[in-house]
Amino acid sequence: MSSTSTTSAGMPAAKPLIPLPSPTTLRGLMWQALLAAAVVLLGWWFYNNMLANMAARGLQFGFGFLGRSAGIPIGEAIIPYTPADTYQRALTVGLLNTLRVAVAGIALATILGIALGLARLSSNPLLRALTGGYIEVIRNTPLVLQLVFWHAIILQLPSVRQALNPLPGVFLSQRGLKLPVFLADEALASALLALLAAAILWIGLLRREAARQAATGERRSTLLPGLALLVALPLLSAALVGAPAWDWPELAGFNFQGGVTLSPEFFALLLGLVIYTAAFIAEIVRAGIQSVHKGQWEAARALGLPGGRIMRLVILPQALRVIIPPLTSQYLNLTKNSSLAVVIGYPDLVSVSNTSINQTGQAVEVISIFMAVYLIISLVTSLLMNLYNRAVALKER
Amino acid sequence: MSATLAPAKPAPALPGLAARARDFVKACFNGPLNIAISLACIALLVWLVPPLFRWAVLEATWEGTAQSCRQNAGACWAFIREKFWFSVFGLYPFEERWRPASMLAILVVMVVASTIRRFWNRWLLLGWAIAAPAMWVLMQGGVFGLPYVQTRQWGGLTITGIIAVYGLALGYPLSILLALGRRSKLTLVRWFCTAIIECVRGVPLISLLFMAAIMLPLFLPQGVTVDRLIRVLFAYTLFTAAYMAEVVRGGLQAMPRGQYEAADSLGLTYWQKMRLIILPQALTITIPAQVNTFIGLFKDTTLVVVIGVFDFFTTLRASLGDPNWLGFPTEAYVYAAAVYFVLCYAMSRYSQRLEREFRPGAR
Known part of the structure; x- marks a missing residue:
């Protein structure tokens, strides 16, 4: 936008030695300088206040406390953990718990969401109506409410001795969900x-x-x-190696032996997140498939493609373009929503952080840590999904 | 009504109820696959609906004490009756309850007025500019002879309303600034706005609430305390602004370039161009998306539970601890869910109607 571009054509532009910025540019520079100064001053003021406040409470700013023994009992941990371990270890356990519920939730919500989205487009009006009712009810009530609801329901289930047994090897009781698993041995590795x-x-x-x-x-x-x-x-x-062996849960005395346990908290959180997110994914899938022009179906049929291949070769590749970006934000939402675990007492990152803050008083450090972790998760997820999106995006010339 | 008028064309006959039911049944049972699906759906309904109906209606206790509830197998709606006013007003002093009641009345009148398109003008904005502070004054008191009531004592549906209204009223203008900033030609401004939007959207709302509740007091000079509700509003406003900013940015990007160029060629300044040409169009076309975003934000007001602000949901949850009424969490949650559902569903129907009206060529 500089004024030098308006010199008469043909002549080599006689540029001034020092290009003078236009008044608009100057005003812009001034605003930016003001903004930068305000941000720096505010940050400096916050920092000094924080140091003074922490000194008044006998605290020192820094991440040294991470090495101290935490003394936080954590009910479920993927990696070995005892309350004698450090804060760093405790927060790592919390992060892994967050990732565990997020990954399982994303996988299950995607499957359920696609199924519901297709059911919403079914030619059967009864199925359409049922799915529609499910989606409206779930989407229009707050997630926290659903989480505490599922948690309350699970806690009202029968005791271990009268556990519900809907499928062989699957037990549902107020202590959570018991599932059979394969024993991790060579036979399983070989089969995989x-x-x-x-x-x-x-x-x-x-x-x-x-x-x-x-x-x-x-x-x-x-x-x-x-x-x-x-x-x-x-x-x-x-x-050759032998069939992989099941670890089958059995009722022995007052508790179960064997199998894998999903605690009531984990189960309620997973259930709530999956049911909630699937309703949103279903709407995204439905909108994506409906966004493909009717002419595409007709053209594919005119070519004589059978139904399954029309979907796979013609409709889905176009629908995915519409589906992927909002699907990404649903995955991110699910991950962020998993922080609501704190309400029902599942030891996720936020929950462990909250206890750490109460014990150490190092609020700024702990909150910065978990905000940074969520930011990184968000950025990495959107990066991966953007790469995938680029792969399915419309290739124009 | 004169005889000279040509006879009105017969309106396309609406299919009668019986015909529609017949079509429905026919569509359910054409072909083996559909029959199987329909039977599965019916089995599901038979399995779910009668027990639920028995629990919620037939065997429910509608009035009485916890004792009479425990004698019946069904739901204890007497508990909800008992806690109804508590869930609306929370711990607000009993003899002052007319104040939150009139605040809610103002809120309802203003919201209803705002949904009517004929009222979308500057008078409505002025109305909100008067109503919003009036609501706060009414609740807090301390002037006009109204006794002072600490925000700590506010609770229930009133607080949910306050957080939602103030979050939107303060966050919306901020979101426009953020959206404009993100598309600004000034590099630093663009970076700053992008950073704020992405950072706020990248972290869970509850971490912002924790930040406001725990971290913010540390950032202020010693001795300066900010009311907890104000801190919550600060976090919620920031959150609203970041999410709305992305919706507004969508509207700005959807404007054809010609609109910008036409404004430039008229010699309008940046702010004139935005205020007179771009924003009125960009904001109007995104109103349905704004309503949808607001539904999500409204549901998220429940998250204040993590820092102990007694909104509608938290108040109900607290009433579960009443020693006289132990053991009825399901009833409380079903009631809360019903209230949120009615409000959110109404908003989403409204947004769908707007979407139909705004669709090009709708009229």
Whole structure:
């Protein structure tokens, strides 16, 4: 926008030695300088006040307290933890608990959300109405309320001895949810490797068939050989190394033996987050599929594509473009909402941080730590989703 | 009504109730897949609805004490009757309850007036500018002969209303500034606004509330204390502003470039251009999105539970600890959910109606 660009054409622009900024630019510079000065002054003022306030309470600013013994009892931890461990360890346990519920929640909410979104588009009006009712009720009530509700419901379940047993090996009681798991041994590792190998082979098969179709125009389904691989390789592994053993929960005395336990808090939090987020994902999926123009369906049908392939090759790639960005923000919301764990007593990052603040008084440090952690999680998630988004985005020339 | 008028065209006959029911049933049972789905849905309903109905209506206790509730198997709505006024007013002094009651009345009148498009003019803004401080004065007192009531004693639905209204009233203008700043040509201004928006949106609201409740007092000079409710409002306003700013930015980006260029060619200054040309259009087209965002923000007022401000939800939750009424959390949560649902559902229907009206070519 500088005035030098308006010199008459043809002449080599006679620039002044020192380009003078226009009044608008000057005013802009002045505003920016004012803003910078205000931010710096305010920050400096806050910092000094904070130091004085902390000194008055006998505290020193710094992260040295992280190395001290925390003495916080934490009910569930993925890594070994005792109250004698340091604050750093306690906060790490909290972070891992946050990540555990967030990852499980995102996976389950995506599956449930897609199912609900497709049900919302079903040709069956009864199913449509039921799904619509679910979505409206869940979306229009606060999440905290739903979390405490599920928590209260779980605590009102029968005691361990009268645990509900909806499926073999699955027990639901006021102590949470008991599930059978595979024992982590060589047999399980071998079976998982076999599954992975089968998947890789299937992908290879798909590639070969795609190349073949490109060359000859002939198309063969890889469904049967693929499924055969998926079944045969793990069976082979079971025959060679032995089948992976189940760790089956059994009622022994007053408690269960074996299996894996989801505590009432974790279970309530996961349930609440999944049910809540799935309702939002369902609406996103529905809107995404509806955003694809009707002509696309008609054109695909006119080409003679069968229903499943219309969805996979024509509709989904276009719908995903609309779906991915809001889906990303739902994943981020779920992760941030998992901090509501503090209300029902699940030891997530915020919950552990809160206890740490009460014990040490180092509020600024602890709050900065967990805010930074959430910011990093948010930024990394949106980065990954943006990369994926770029992969599915419309490629224009 | 004159005979010279041509006979009105017969209106397209609305399908009768019976016909619509017939279509519904037909659509449910055409083809084996649909029959299977319908049967599964019906099984689900049969499994869920009768026990719920028995619990909520047939075997429920509508009045009496906790004792009579425990004798019946169903829900204890007597508990809700007992705690109803507490859930609206919280611990506000009993003989002063007319004040929060009139505050809620003002709030309802203003909200209803704001939903009517005919009233969307500067008088409405003026009305809010008068009503919002009036609501606060009414609640706090200390002037006009009204006894002073600490914010600590405010509670229930009144506080939920106060947080939502003040958060929006203070956050909305701030959000416009943030959105404009994020699209500013001045690098530092753009960085500053982007940083604020992204930092606030990147962390959970409860961490902002913790910050306001615990960290903010440390940042102020010694001896300076700020009322806790004000600190909560500060966090909530910041949160509202950051989320609304992204909606407003969407509107600004949706404006065709020609609008900006036309304003420039008229020789308008930046602020004239924004105030007269760009913002009126950008804000109007994003009103449905703003209402949707506000529904989310309104639901988030419940998060003040983490720092012990007694909003509607927290008040109800506190009443669970009443030793005379132990053991009825489900009833309390169902009641709270019903109240939030009615309010949010009304807002979302309103936003859908606006969306239909604003769609190009709707009229």
